[in-house]
Amino acid sequence: MTGLLGPAEIRELAARLGVTPTKKLGQNFVHDPNTVRRIVTAAGLTPDDVALEVGPGLGSLTLALLPVAAHVHAVELDPTLAAALPATADRFAGPDATRLTVHQADALRVTAADLADPAPTALVANLPYNVAVPVVLHLLAELPTLRHGLVMVQKEVADRLVAGPGSKVYGIPSVKLAWYARARAAGKVPPNVFWPVPNVDSGLVAFTRREPPRPDVPRPAVFAVVDAAFAQRRKTLRAALAGWAGGADRAAAALTAAGVDPGARGESLTVEQFAAIAASAPDGPAAAQ
Numbered sequence: 001m002t003g004l005l006g007p008a009e010i011r012e013l014a015a016r017l018g019v020t021p022t023k024k025l026g027q028n029f030v031h032d033p034n035t036v037r038r039i040v041t042a043a044g045l046t047p048d049d050v051a052l053e054v055g056p057g058l059g060s061l062t063l064a065l066l067p068v069a070a071h072v073h074a075v076e077l078d079p080t081l082a083a084a085l086p087a088t089a090d091r092f093a094g095p096d097a098t099r100l101t102v103h104q105a106d107a108l109r110v111t112a113a114d115l116a117d118p119a120p121t122a123l124v125a126n127l128p129y130n131v132a133v134p135v136v137l138h139l140l141a142e143l144p145t146l147r148h149g150l151v152m153v154q155k156e157v158a159d160r161l162v163a164g165p166g167s168k169v170y171g172i173p174s175v176k177l178a179w180y181a182r183a184r185a186a187g188k189v190p191p192n193v194f195w196p197v198p199n200v201d202s203g204l205v206a207f208t209r210r211e212p213p214r215p216d217v218p219r220p221a222v223f224a225v226v227d228a229a230f231a232q233r234r235k236t237l238r239a240a241l242a243g244w245a246g247g248a249d250r251a252a253a254a255l256t257a258a259g260v261d262p263g264a265r266g267e268s269l270t271v272e273q274f275a276a277i278a279a280s281a282p283d284g285p286a287a288a289q
Contacts, residue, residue, distance in 0.1 A: 003092035004033035005060045010195055013058045017084050021196055027078075029057045030126055032193035036064040042186050042204060043124045043150040045069050052120035052146070054107040054135055055128050057081055059088040065124060066096040073115050075103045107135045112143055123149030129198075132157050133173045140180040140209070141219070148181075148208045152189055158203025159185075170267050171233075175226045178271040179219065181207040214275035221278040222271075229266030229274070237269075237277075238262035245282055254280040 005013070010031040014020070021027035030036055039061060045051060051069040056062045056076050065072045066089065076082035082104035089097035103114060108131065112119070123146055127135055132153040140146060153161070156169075162183045163170040177183050186204035191197045212219065228244040229237060237260065238252045245251035252262040258276035260269065269277075 003094070004036060004063050005031065005058065005092070006033060007031045007195070009092075010058055010060070013084070013088065017080055019058070019078075019080060027055075027057060027128065028126075028194040028196060028198050030060040030193055031195050033060075033064075035189060035193045036061045038187075039124065039126075039150060039152060039204065040064045040068060042206065043122060044148070044206075045122055045124070049122045050118045050120045052115065052123050052125070052139070052143070054123070054125040054139075056085055056102075057126075059085050059092070061124070061126055062089065062100065063092050066093045066099050069099065069122070071099050071101065071118050073101050073103060073120055075105050075107045075110055075115075077104075077106055079104050107131070108138050110139075110142070112145075115143065119143070119145040121145055121147050123151060125149075126152045129154045129157070129200075133161070136161075137173075137176055137180075140177075146209060148206070150186060150204060150206045152202050152204055154198075155188060155201040155203040158205045161205050165268050165270055167267070172226055172230050175269075175271050175274060176223060177207065179212055179222065179275075181209045183207040212275075213272045214279060217275050217279045221281065222275045225274050225278045225281075226266075229269070233266065236263050236265060240266065241277070250282045254282055 010029055021029060045068050049069050050071045051065045053062055053072060053074045056074040062074055074085060082102050085102045089100045120143055123139055160169045160171060160173045161177050162185045163174045184206050186206040189202040229240050232240045237255055238248050241251035242248040245254055254277060255262045257280040260273055260277060
């Protein structure tokens with residue numbers, strides 16, 4: 001794999017484009033070729049994978065993806081960076097640059113129709129810290145063709161995404177990602193591989209899509225239960241779900257019907273248990289949405 005961006009190339013590109021990384025867009029550009037090689041290797045792409053990258057920035061990870069994927073969709077919010085990326089690919093990736101499609105768009109608003117030709121099968125991205133969780137959940141909901149992925153996020157966010165029941169950091173992101181996929185921690189990334197240098201470590205999260213634990217229960221109904229359960233973490237589920245169920249007694253009845261102790265708390269439940277609660281909603285799961 002050649003033609004990757006080091007610190008000198010990153011600075012040169014940024015200077016030529018008049019680009020200064022902004023906190024508002026969560027921009028931290030990777031300038032270490034070994035890190036992007038590591039990410040691409042850990043992503044486990046096959047030659048027929050179509051990669052989706054969010055926030056490609058100056059193109060560090062994009063250039064590492066182009067030689068190993070059948071195609072790369074790069075979704076970039078910043079219009080200056082989006083416009084410059086094809087030329088960077090031409091300069092550093094050679095013939096592989098023809099595999100790149102750049103979308104100047106907000107990843108939180110892209111649809112399957114926007115990325116249909118060819119449809120993405122793998123999400124591989126250095127995600128902006130401020131929108132990492134919503135982006136991952138939106139893309140998994142919107143793109144059923146996504147089979148697997150590897151994302152780099154703030155270490156604290158990575159810990160939450162892969163946490164299991166009973167963990168102190170287990171919460172809404174943990175459960176909602178578990179609805180779509182099996183996730184695992186795939187390593188840490190130090191701050192010094194970024195420009196500018198963030199004041200936190202980053203973490204890699206790998207995931208593999210799975211069938212929903214309860215296909216018979218609408219996802220919005222399950223997520224409504226999850227949101228309610230964690231809105232007041234210190235309360236028992238009987239109390240936390242009172243608003244959702246229309247009263248504490250109705251919540252207790254739904255919990256009991258789902259085989260869940262009304263005195264338990266949200267952080268002790270699996271995604272399967274949340275789905276069972278939604279299925280036992282007093283007025284049916286559809287009404288719980």
